Amino acid sequence: MTQDERPAGGALARAQHEHWQHTYTEHPGMYGGRPSEAARYAAEVFRAAGARRVLELGAGHGRDALHFAAGGFTVHATDFSPVALDQLAERAEAAGVAVSRAVQDVRRPLALPDASVDAVFAHMLLCMALSTAEIEALVAEVRRVLRPGGTFVYTVRHTGDAHFGTGVAHGDDIFEHGGFAVHFFSRALVDTLTEGWEPVEVHAFEEGELPRRLWRVTQRRPSR
Template structure:
């Protein structure tokens, strides 16, 4: 759907993760794996999770074809459930356009709590979300809780108070506004770090 080139947020995340000395990275919502493959090619050990077994199969096949299969593991996972990882087991977590899916505010808080649980002290979380400045915000079918369905896709549009609330107990390093795609979609790239 998005091609094989890595997303701009994945390139940024790679630089941030390398600067912090990260080795083990968890990607949430890996899809067909373009960003997981990029991160693995940059030398990280990547655990990629996603809702689609088919997408993860394609990711494993692509990792084998590129000689990256020793650096990539996959697991089918529903983000509304606990992450299938032990406490403090990864150095960094990346999630592009996952938290703004059709998740309630309560489910998003629970997911970020799980991210905090699996991150080692000082670990970094980079995520991207569409926000309330996006052209689709307030259009289509309102589903409540800042969720709007447009063209069959339900999106939870983030506002600044939600970003701030999700950073409670973290160090919020950066909220970077950027655009992506045809509309264009308006997003925030959030970088936050667990205290040591």
């Protein structure tokens, strides 16, 4: 493992890295082969905006990255789990689509040039075990790598979720259940992350068991 592949941050970040590596190893393809509803929405938004180059953050084993690639986008997928990215590579080869990939801990600067992508997608990546300061720094990095007028679609679990305020508390609205640590977003945090952007939509939805309660946020880097 290279320096850039080692998890940044403290003990919680390292524990989460180990937990996700183990989870993907024990449960390959754990989210199935169908793209998320958020990815289907994002593909339509990106296509309408004329996007060609898509960056996915926290791609996991690739169900959404493969959906974008099959839709004709040039896709660069990142995750901090090499195990997940190996599974993504196998799935891409089997599907006959091209997806470039790289190990990326989003606590570090994104390894891409300025204004190098047309769109960025992140399904429940921002609500991992990231501090508010780390989330703000990541959104600034997303803005940097997006071209002017580029679109950012992300989803996060929010403070209306049934798991918010329960489980193991780590501070900064981060709570852990079953080994998975989640930063639950307040609406104030979402609004803070739109500063300097053109906000398009904040859409509430539910997903999976419990059910998880999320926001899907669409915002655009200003053209000027």
